[in-house]
Amino acid sequence: MRVSQFFISTLKESPADAEVISHQLMLRAGMIRRLAAGLYTWMPIGLRTLRKVENIIREEMNRSGAIEVLMPSVQPSELWQESERWDQYGPELLRMHDRHDREYCYGPTHEEVITDFVRKEVRSYKQLPVNFYQIQTKFRDEIRPRFGVMRAREFSMKDAYSFHTSKECLEQTYKIMFETYHKIFNRMGLEFRAVEADTGSIGGNASHEFHVLADSGEDAIAFSNASDYAANVELAPTFKTNEPSNDGQIELTKIATPNQHSIEEVCKFLKVGPEQIVKTLIVKGTDGTLVALALRGDHELNTIKAQKLEGVAEPLEFANEQEIQNKLTCKPGSIGPLDLDIPVIIDHAAATISNFVCGANEDGFHYLGADWKRDCKKFEISSSADIRKIVEGDTSPDGKGTVSIKRGIEVGHIFQLGEKYSRALKANVLNADGKDQTVTMGCYGIGVTRVVAAAIEQNFDDHGIIWPESIAPFQLSLIPINLKKSASVQTTCERLYTELCNLGIEALYDDRDLRAGLMFADHELMGIPHRIVVGDRGLKEGQLEYKGRANPDSQQIPIDNLHEFLKDIINI
RNA sequence: CGGGGCAUAGCGCAGUCUGGUAGCGCACCUGCUUUGGGAGCAGGGGGUCCGAGGUUCGAAUCCUCGUGUCCCGACCA
Numbered sequence: 202m203r204v205s206q207f208f209i210s211t212l213k214e215s216p217a218d219a220e221v222i223s224h225q226l227m228l229r230a231g232m233i234r235r236l237a238a239g240l241y242t243w244m245p246i247g248l249r250t251l252r253k254v255e256n257i258i259r260e261e262m263n264r265s266g267a268i269e270v271l272m273p274s275v276q277p278s279e280l281w282q283e284s285e286r287w288d289q290y291g292p293e294l295l296r297m298h299d300r301h302d303r304e305y306c307y308g309p310t311h312e313e314v315i316t317d318f319v320r321k322e323v324r325s326y327k328q329l330p331v332n333f334y335q336i337q338t339k340f341r342d343e344i345r346p347r348f349g350v351m352r353a354r355e356f357s358m359k360d361a362y363s364f365h366t367s368k369e370c371l372e373q374t375y376k377i378m379f380e381t382y383h384k385i386f387n388r389m390g391l392e393f394r395a396v397e398a399d400t401g402s403i404g405g406n407a408s409h410e411f412h413v414l415a416d417s418g419e420d421a422i423a424f425s426n427a428s429d430y431a432a433n434v435e436l437a438p439t440f441k442t443n444e445p446s447n448d449g450q451i452e453l454t455k456i457a458t459p460n461q462h463s464i465e466e467v468c469k470f471l472k473v474g475p476e477q478i479v480k481t482l483i484v485k486g487t488d489g490t491l492v493a494l495a496l497r498g499d500h501e502l503n504t505i506k507a508q509k510l511e512g513v514a515e516p517l518e519f520a521n522e523q524e525i526q527n528k529l530t531c532k533p534g535s536i537g538p539l540d541l542d543i544p545v546i547i548d549h550a551a552a553t554i555s556n557f558v559c560g561a562n563e564d565g566f567h568y569l570g571a572d573w574k575r576d577c578k579k580f581e582i583s584s585s586a587d588i589r590k591i592v593e594g595d596t597s598p599d600g601k602g603t604v605s606i607k608r609g610i611e612v613g614h615i616f617q618l619g620e621k622y623s624r625a626l627k628a629n630v631l632n633a634d635g636k637d638q639t640v641t642m643g644c645y646g647i648g649v650t651r652v653v654a655a656a657i658e659q660n661f662d663d664h665g666i667i668w669p670e671s672i673a674p675f676q677l678s679l680i681p682i683n684l685k686k687s688a689s690v691q692t693t694c695e696r697l698y699t700e701l702c703n704l705g706i707e708a709l710y711d712d713r714d715l716r717a718g719l720m721f722a723d724h725e726l727m728g729i730p731h732r733i734v735v736g737d738r739g740l741k742e743g744q745l746e747y748k749g750r751a752n753p754d755s756q757q758i759p760i761d762n763l764h765e766f767l768k769d770i771i772n773i
Numbered sequence: 774c775g776g777g778g779c780a781u782a783g784c785g786c787a788g789u790c791u792g793g794u795a796g797c798g799c800a801c802c803u804g805c806u807u808u809g810g811g812a813g814c815a816g817g818g819g820g821u822c823c824g825a826g827g828u829u830c831g832a833a834u835c836c837u838c839g840u841g842u843c844c845c846g847a848c849c850a
Contacts, residue, residue: 214784217785218842345843462849480850534850683808683809686808715808716807718812720810721810734809
């Protein structure tokens with residue numbers, strides 16, 4: 202492509218509201234422009250990368266045996282009424298009316314439509330299993346769209362839905378998708394992890410999220426340094442480690458701690474570490490009761506785990522100061538698990554410490570030297586629970602190695618759905634016995650536009666984007682120095698450009714006749730992996746200059762060796 | 774949803790407090806010089822100062838009501 206016949210539009214400064222690096226660089230490199238909140242135009246350079254991502258996904262999906270379809274983005278409300286999601290989905294679902302006042306929504310996902318399609322088209326178990334997919338625009342009316350295309354309202358997604366007559370068959374396809382996703386993200390050159398995910402109310406243990414690892418990720422991932430284990434921090438379980446030591450050597454003492462409320466303040470005041478403190482959080486229980494949750498001072502409550510406990514309200518809600526004062530003998534800041542008049546749930550880790558500090562249930566007082574067995578009447582070691590977030594250095598939940606925590610960007614999610622939609626929409630087939638049978642479903646998504654942003658979050662430097670080869674908008678930049686002044690530069694570039702095209706290399710030939718620095722800056726910002734510079738200086742010696750985007754050093758290449766040289770570094 | 778900030782040229786911003794000719798840098802156009810890492814000089818184009826009311830001789834500036842946009846927000850015992 203000649204730049205003069207293309208459209209590139211780079212910015213020196215990034216717009217003030219772009220806070221993450223991928224958003225800034227996508228704007229500066231001229232990949233996207235914002236139209237309105239969460240709505241973006243893909244410009245030519247950006248679209249080339251988006252198409253490459255799509256094509257990798259499409260090729261691998263096809264190879265896995267999935268079959269491409271394309272469903273409407275606008276969907277009738279009736280289907281959503283049938284699945285009961287019309288009422289459940291809430292304001293994230295963009296709803297609209299047509300001229301006859303019929304209700305529609307702009308599809309945030311396509312389970313209803315595909316299930317409707319299958320119930321109409323698939324009659325027999327002999328047609329199963331089948332896995333349909335599409336690459337299509339979705340709309341989710343996010344409360345707070347941000348980070349550019351990372352969390353936009355309109356976005357492109359690859360969604361696949363598989364149909365089966367048995368759980369075993371579903372598991373088989375699930376496994377194939379699991380492997381296919383590995384192939385897809387590996388081909389894109391991304392560092393990622395398959396992460397065990399929440400299966401919600403549907404049950405089963407079969408759901409994985411695929412996360413690209415990047416510091417700006419919104420999710421924290423806990424993974425083992427010794428195995429493939431990886432899970433969202435929200436879900437990674439923690440276990441009872443050892444029995445509480447019951448030395449009881451230190452006497453229980455009540456000590457005045459005036460105006461010391463937070464863990465930090467109490468630590469400083471009493472000169473103890475936060476791991477020697479038991480903090481007590483008061484949350485709402487069922488039927489308007491209160492429940493106390495006891496944790497080590499340096500641990501954080503995991504709300505998802507806590508709200509699943511019996512007697513705790515779901516969703517989890519903290520008691521406010523008024524409610525605490527009505528039921529307890531003190532204000533927040535001095536609450537402790539000993540002698541509390543409400544149910545106390547103790548975290549595994551908190552239950553194994555002794556001689557700890559905790560609130561004395563009297564304003565401005567804490568206990569020193571507390572011991573569970575001796576001082577807490579309600580304490581039973583067997584009753585401790587898993588209510589904290591896993592932390593770096595914990596034993597891996599699979600027992601192998603210890604836990605590290607990194608941030609990740611969720612780019613894919615695979616899920617064994619079961620019969621949730623097929624039952625609601627009555628998607629049945631005749632089985633071998635000639636009887637109606639509800640089909641079992643799996644679904645598999647990849648956020649196509651988000652992948653582009655995630656790839657940038659993982660691959661950039663001070664000069665701009667550094668695209669992995671397979672998703673770069675162009676493979677190679679051809680940069681002339683003094684194009685219009687030097688006849689030999691011009692004829693050489695024209696010849697090289699033709700040759701590169703004939704070799705099937707996607708070259709971006711910068712024939713704008715700009716200053717060298719401008720062109721270098723533009724092409725580096727756009728992240729093009731390879732660069733050939735043609736100037737009089739080198740041509741006199743029969744040399745071209747080559748530089749790889751990720752490599753700081755350039756090298757001279759004899760012009761006659763260019764083909765051989767490129768064959769080694771680019772997959773032609 | 775609650776709280777806060779912002780809204781002036783395509784982008785980044787000043788001007789608003791204290792009302793009186795709408796500015797700067799980048800980008801864009803013209804000319805000359807320059808030409809291996811975001812050039813220099815000269816000239817030029819481009820504005821619904823978010824919108825609607827109000828106060829005033831006069832409003833980007835003050836007041837009221839909207840709209841848009843961005844950020845923050847339950848770990849506190």
